[in-house]
Amino acid sequence: MSLTTDSPVRILAVARRHLIVIKRVPFRLFDILLWPIVDVVLYGSIGAFVTEQSRAAGRSSATYMLSGIMLFHFLYQTQVANSTAFLEETWSRNLLNVVTTPVTEWEYAAGMAITGLLKVVLGIGMVAIAGLLLFSFNLFHLGLALIPIAASLMIMGWAMSLFVIGLVLRFGQAAEAWTWGILFLVMPLSGVFYPTSALPGALRPVAKALPTTYAFAAARRILDGGATPWSDIGLALAGGVVSVGLGIWFLGRMLATFRRRGFVTRFS
Amino acid sequence: MTTVLSARDLVKDFDGIRAVDGVSLELAAGDRVALLGPNGAGKTTTLLMLLGAIDPDAGTIDLVGRRLPRYRSQAMADVGFVAGYLPLPQHLRVVEALEYFAGLYGMRRPRPAIGEALERFRISDLADRRCERLSSGQRTLVGICKAVLARPRLVVLDEPTASLDPDVAHRAREGLRALSVDEGTALLVTSHHMLEVERLCERVAFMSAGRIVAEGSPTDVAAQFDQADLEGVFLELAGTNRIDPEHPRFDPAEQT
Numbered sequence: 001m002s003l004t005t006d007s008p009v010r011i012l013a014v015a016r017r018h019l020i021v022i023k024r025v026p027f028r029l030f031d032i033l034l035w036p037i038v039d040v041v042l043y044g045s046i047g048a049f050v051t052e053q054s055r056a057a058g059r060s061s062a063t064y065m066l067s068g069i070m071l072f073h074f075l076y077q078t079q080v081a082n083s084t085a086f087l088e089e090t091w092s093r094n095l096l097n098v099v100t101t102p103v104t105e106w107e108y109a110a111g112m113a114i115t116g117l118l119k120v121v122l123g124i125g126m127v128a129i130a131g132l133l134l135f136s137f138n139l140f141h142l143g144l145a146l147i148p149i150a151a152s153l154m155i156m157g158w159a160m161s162l163f164v165i166g167l168v169l170r171f172g173q174a175a176e177a178w179t180w181g182i183l184f185l186v187m188p189l190s191g192v193f194y195p196t197s198a199l200p201g202a203l204r205p206v207a208k209a210l211p212t213t214y215a216f217a218a219a220r221r222i223l224d225g226g227a228t229p230w231s232d233i234g235l236a237l238a239g240g241v242v243s244v245g246l247g248i249w250f251l252g253r254m255l256a257t258f259r260r261r262g263f264v265t266r267f268s
Numbered sequence: 269m270t271t272v273l274s275a276r277d278l279v280k281d282f283d284g285i286r287a288v289d290g291v292s293l294e295l296a297a298g299d300r301v302a303l304l305g306p307n308g309a310g311k312t313t314t315l316l317m318l319l320g321a322i323d324p325d326a327g328t329i330d331l332v333g334r335r336l337p338r339y340r341s342q343a344m345a346d347v348g349f350v351a352g353y354l355p356l357p358q359h360l361r362v363v364e365a366l367e368y369f370a371g372l373y374g375m376r377r378p379r380p381a382i383g384e385a386l387e388r389f390r391i392s393d394l395a396d397r398r399c400e401r402l403s404s405g406q407r408t409l410v411g412i413c414k415a416v417l418a419r420p421r422l423v424v425l426d427e428p429t430a431s432l433d434p435d436v437a438h439r440a441r442e443g444l445r446a447l448s449v450d451e452g453t454a455l456l457v458t459s460h461h462m463l464e465v466e467r468l469c470e471r472v473a474f475m476s477a478g479r480i481v482a483e484g485s486p487t488d489v490a491a492q493f494d495q496a497d498l499e500g501v502f503l504e505l506a507g508t509n510r511i512d513p514e515h516p517r518f519d520p521a522e523q524t
Contacts, residue, residue, distance in 0.1 A: 006345075006374025013371020017357065017364075024359040092358045097414070100319045100349040100424075101372040102341045259337070262282060262313065262322045268354055 007110075010103045014111020018085045019118070031080055032123045036073055040130040043069040043193070048135070066137040067219050068192040070127045074150045075212060076183055077123035078157025081116035082109075083164045083179040090173060095267040105255060113158070120154065142219055145228045148237060152215045155240030160186070162247030166254035172266045191216050211239025270297045271330075272346075272422045272454045273318065278327035280313050287313045288324070289478035297421065297452040300445070302465040304458065304498070305475035306506040311458045314475070315426055318456070319349055332421050345373060348415030351426035352408045356399035362386075362410050363395045366417060373418035385413035389443045404431035412440055416447055423447070425457045429464060437461075441468050462498040472498065476505045 022028050047065030089095045098108070131137040140146060160182055167175040189203060190196075190212035199207055207213045215236040218229045258264065273295040280288040288310040295301055303311050316322040318329060320340040329336040331343035356365050363382060370378030386392045389409045394402065402410065408431055415423050423444070429437040445468060447453045459465050465472060466486045474482040474489060482489045486498050493501045 004341075004374075009374045009376055010372050013368050016371070017360065017368040020364055021359045089357075093355050094357045096321065096351065097349075097354055097356070097369070098372065099321050100344065100347070101369060102345040102374065103372040104341050256323075259321065259323045262280075262316065264316065264321045265312070268351070 006102070007104075007107050010107045011111040011114065014085075014103070014108050015114035018088065018112065018115040021088055022115075022119070028084075031084070032077065032119050033126055036077075036123050036127040037130045039069045039073070040066065040127050041134060044131065044135045044137070047193075062135065063137065063223050064220060065193050066131050066135055067139065067142070067223055068216060070124070070131055070139050071149065071153060071216060071219055072187060072192050073123055073127050074120065074153035075157045075160075075186070077120040078116055078154045079160045079164070079183060080179060081119040082112050082158060082161035085112040085115055086161075086165045087168065087176060087179065090168065090176075090267050093268055096264055099264060105251075109162075116158075116161075124150075142222050143228075145218065145222055145233065148233045149215050149219055152211060152233065152236035152240045155237070156212050156215075156243055159240065159243035159247040162244070162251045166247075166251040169251075169258040169263065170254045172263070186210065186212060189213070195220065211236045211243060214239065271295070272297055272299075272332050273456065274328075274330040275314075275318060276328045278314065278317055278324045278329070280310075280317060280322065280325050286478055288317070291327075291475070291478070291480055293318075293456075293473060293480070295422065295454045295456060297454055298448055299471065300448050300455045300457070300469045302457045302459060302469040302472045303475060304462075304465065304472055304502065306502065309475040309505075310478040311475055312426065315424060315456075315458060319347065319424060320344065345418070346421045348418065348420040348423040349426075350408070350411040350415040350423070350428055352404075352411070352428050352430040352432075353426070354411060356402070356407055356410060356414075358400045360399050361396050362399060362402070365399050365410070366414060369414045370417050375418055378417065381417055381419075382413070385417050388416070388446075389413055390439060405433060405436050408432060409436065409440060412443070416453070419451065420453060422454045422456065425455065425459075427459055428457065429459065429461065437464065444468065460502075462502055466498055474501060474505060481505070 043065040044062060047062030050061040089098055128139050131139060142149065164178050164182060167178055189207050190210050191199070191207060195217065196204055196207040196213055214232040218232040218236065221229045271294060273293065275291065275293045278288050278291045291310070291314055303314065305311050313322060317324045318331070320336045320343065323337055332346040334343040336343060357368060360368065366382045367378055370382065375381065383392070386395060389412060391406065391409050391413070394406055394410065399407070399410070408428060412428060415425070429440055432440060441464065444455060448455050457465065457469060470485060472483070472486055472489050473480045482492050482501070484492070490497050490501055493504050495501050495504060
């Protein structure tokens with residue numbers, strides 16, 4: 001994973017290439033600009049309805065729903081942005097052109113991360129504005145804790161994209177569905193909208209093993225007026241870092257298989 | 269002459285089937301060599317191993333003095349690759365696509381080199397066209413520009429003129445020959461156009477059933493097989509390369 005003096009040029013070339021695609025293909029902006037608003041409207045409305053039905057409980061379901069979906073978008077946008085940047089090369093059947101240049105896997109990944117970060121900023125901006133305008137909900141009510149909570153979710157999104165890219169390298173384009181599918185696996189298990197105690201008993205140990213669970217739990221605790229649960233935030237961050245390590249290891253293994261078994265020809 | 273490619277005893281099996289069986293190949297600066305053979309002979313697998321895209325099961329590859337796979341990135345800085353069957357990145361204009369690849373080669377100010385390459389192959393008028401709107405022939409010429417952009421010491425061309433009209437193929441061939449003669453760039457070409465190979469390359473290596481079965485100048489190789497030209501050698505080898513059910517051949521390019 002060595003960097004050279006040419007690495008910044010290569011990394012920026014990858015980032016620029018993907019930014020041009022975003023500019024040229026408006027449909028690619030749906031993930032960033034349209035679906036976040038749809039999500040805020042959907043989950044915010046469900047939350048508002050449930051809150052109205054159960055005012056006696058003294059707790060706002062709308063707050064849980066809105067904070068949940070907004071924070072979920074840190075995970076969603078990072079994972080989808082990174083995975084689709086790689087998939088862009090497979091959709092263009094351009095992978096062989098890329099792997100026969102000096103760019104290393106890690107330089108390419110860094111270039112994708114730059115584009116991904118920009119998409120996250122745009123996507124989160126959209127959900128924050130929609131939440132504020134449509135439901136008067138301000139995500140910044142989480143205070144400074146928002147920074148590490150968001151960072152832990154972005155780190156997890158990054159880790160998940162490494163797994164998805166590894167799967168596509170190993171199993172071909174049939175594995176593309178995991179780009180979106182993996183998120184809808186993690187969403188219910190992480191307790192994005194509810195405490196994981198609401199999950200069936202058999203699934204709770206799985207929820208406990210996911211770093212994302214601790215990020216969403218920490219956000220709910222703060223919104224309920226409790227003290228900032230730094231231990232939960234620490235677990236979310238540490239779990240995210242471990243997951244990235246596992247993702248790098250997994251992607252490295254899949255790349256080795258990809259090269260050993262000649263899978264590059266699947267994409268050309 | 270400086271050696272730019274030295275491959276020794278390459279072996280590659282896929283699912284227990286031998287695709288490449290002990291191939292060795294040497295290219296010096298300025299060499300123009302064709303790797304020929306019928307479908308399934310192992311050419312594409314060999315090329316992809318030489319480019320570091322597939323790891324060999326056995327054998328060694330030194331590309332511009334650097335051992336693969338460990339020094340793949342450093343080696344590929346001096347190697348260009350183009351395949352006639354490969355598209356270019358969608359949604360990018362030609363000049364943007366070439367800037368992208370120049371960036372992957374670490375080129376900091378690529379515009380003059382891009383202009384020069386487009387001019388060399390007489391396609392400057394395509395600079396602002398979107399890649400997905402190019403004809404297959406235009407795409408191939410842009411692909412060749414991409415391959416020569418970073419002034420590589422070796423250019424690998426897989427079926428470069430398969431989709432080109434004779435006049436455009438001639439233009440591509442002359443551009444490549446000039447590159448080789450003027451700058452000492454070595455060319456390694458695969459093609460099914462035997463006449464084109466005779467015009468461009470001074471040495472050919474014929475593959476059959478995963479092995480190199482003949483190597484030398486086009487006339488020497490034709491003489492070895494008692495044929496008038498390379499077309500005759502190709503037909504001879506294609507005829508003897510029938511699939512043996514007990515020892516089937518395998519080419520990953522045909523798997524997809």
